[in-house]
Amino acid sequence: MSKFKKKTGTSQNIPTSALPDIIFMLLFFFMVTTVLREQEILVEQKIPQATQLQKLEKKTLISYLYIGKPKNTAMFGAEPRVQANDVLINTKDIVLWVNQEKDKLSEAERDQITISMKADRDVKMGPISDVQFELREADARKLLYAAVGKVQN
Amino acid sequence: MARKKGRLTQEVNAGSMADIAFLLLIFFLVTTTIASDKGILNILPPKQDPNQPPPEVLLNERNIFNILVNANDQLLVEGEYLDNTEKLSEDLKDFILNFGAPDEDAVALFNSLPASLRNRAKRSSDSSDHPMSGGAVVSIKTNRGTSYERYLEVLDQVKxxxxEIYAERVGLTSDQYRALTGKNPAERELLDRGKEGIPMAISIAEPDKIGGN
Structure with a gap:
């Protein structure tokens, strides 16, 4: 009887000292393999500040346009350019791009597409208004001027 | 004796493992930034039909609040030169809530406003008639050479x-009002009650060719 009791006593604690190692291995594995941003930003991005910010609800409806001076001026010139997905596009191609983005959405949501325009603060209004004109042509009229918060005075 | 030995080999000092894990966790918590989609929402006007001229909008000059920004980022507000945009939103509130020549609906709207907003009504004859549609309009016009930062600053003040008017109507602060999502009926109702009768009439004119390319 006493022997029997002893046996159960020893087998009760399972060695768990290797558990953190396993968790660590998993953590490192996912840290190494996850890609946070799949697209490289090719234009300069100093987002302007504003106070009256609004948040958008549905992230799936948002498509991003980046506007700014190209980082690689030797290759793309110093004039502000528009980046959609991961390539620089001409202003004329925006309509095409909007239609491609709309195709990704479901039928019912197509007219709710929102363009988040991340423009550099040094860009002039000329290129911005050209982009806005093209967006009107493409009937993507919800536009978000991306901005970061500023302390309100 | 044999038992003791076994226990010795079993124990691995894992006490500091948790600390290391915590350090890593905190490091990544601090360094990661989750891209948030915040900004100023703007609805563009529908596209123009080239065969049809834009509809004639008959508005009295007093009903339009003109903001001009030139290529040097200088401001001309209602014909007056302004150094900065600090006072702009107060002027705008006075303009929107002027109630110079209200019709019947506008009088009803005026009576529904809280007292703090009603006090703003100067009833001046050279400012807006009423804030409802067909009344006060804020017009922003830029040059092609105006910087985007300045334009956004002005638009920010108009918004x-x-x-602030909407928030004051429903008794919230402006931050709280903007944080309303409209997901549940109570929030929806607050949003609608704030906006009711006072549409955001911001007209953004096509920039003219000066100072840009």
């Missing part, structure tokens, strides 16, 4: 004027 601020409207949001």
């Amino acid at each position: 601020r004027a409207y949001f």
